[in-house]
Amino acid sequence: MEVEVTVEEVTPQVTYPLRRAVLRPDGGEVAWAGDEDPTTFHLAARTGERVVGVVRFSPAPCPWRPRTNAPWQLRGMATDPAVRGSGAGRALVVDGLARVAARGGDLVWCDARGTAAAFYERMGFTVVTEAYDKPGIGPHIGMLIALSST
Ligand SMILES: CC(C)(COP(=O)(O)OP(=O)(O)OC[C@H]1O[C@@H](n2cnc3c(N)ncnc32)[C@H](O)[C@@H]1OP(=O)(O)O)[C@@H](O)C(=O)NCCC(=O)NCCS
Structure with a gap:
């Protein structure tokens, strides 16, 4: 079932409770290098006042497309288990990709x-690597999406 979510830019601190609950349940650090950089932006999806999803976007070289002009990294994507499958994650990615494109980014x-x-x-991303392990977190895979400059 779709839920009504609003997405807006927030301070990094707003994203930490969901990062902690969903991405670092074993107690790993939730404040990451680059969170406070002026070019980084953080998004929260809310239903009413409740934060049900978070994500971060920041300019960063793409490990797999080193010659890209304006690459950005998506990190810290998490939605509340209670709302999964109801569109909060999609709303965050769609909004974030539009904001990156508006800032001149050409790849995420x-x-x-x-x-x-x-x-x-x-969400339109493509797998571009084999699977690899991130110690303490588990199997990962490299993915990216090219953004049109329109
Ligand atoms: C991955 C995650 C962010 C998705 O959030 P969500 O709020 O469930 O996403 P949505 O409801 O907007 O889903 C959008 C679409 O993707 C599909 N989808 C969502 N999670 C999926 C999954 N794990 N596998 C396959 N499809 C999935 C949905 O069914 C929906 O399909 P639709 O296009 O038919 O509508 C969420 O499951 C999560 O926080 N997982 C744990 C943390 C995590 O893995 N974060 C990513 C770290 S890289």
Whole structure:
């Protein structure tokens, strides 16, 4: 079932509770290098006042497309398990890609968790690597999407 979500830019601190609950349940650090960089932006999806999804976008060289002009990295994507499958993740990615394009970005890449790869494929990303392990987190795969400059 679709839920009504609004997406807006937020401070990094707004994203930390969901990062902690969903991405670092074993207690890993949730404040990451680059969170406070002025070019980084963070998005929260809300239903009413409740934050149900978060994501971060920041300019960063693409490990697999080194000659891209203006690559950005997607990180810290997480939605509340209670709303999964109802469009919050999609709303965050669609909004984020539009904001990256508006800032002149021409590609977005991510280290996708193996379990989330099919989600990113639904969002238009393509797998560009073999699977690799991120110690303490598990299997990942490189994915990216080219953005049109229109
Ligand atoms: C991956 C994640 C962000 C998806 O969020 P979500 O709110 O469930 O996403 P949506 O409801 O917007 O799903 C959008 C589409 O992707 C599909 N989808 C979502 N998660 C999927 C998955 N794991 N596998 C396959 N399809 C998936 C949905 O069915 C939906 O399909 P549709 O196009 O037919 O509507 C969420 O499951 C999550 O937080 N997972 C745990 C943390 C994680 O792995 N984060 C990514 C780290 S790289």
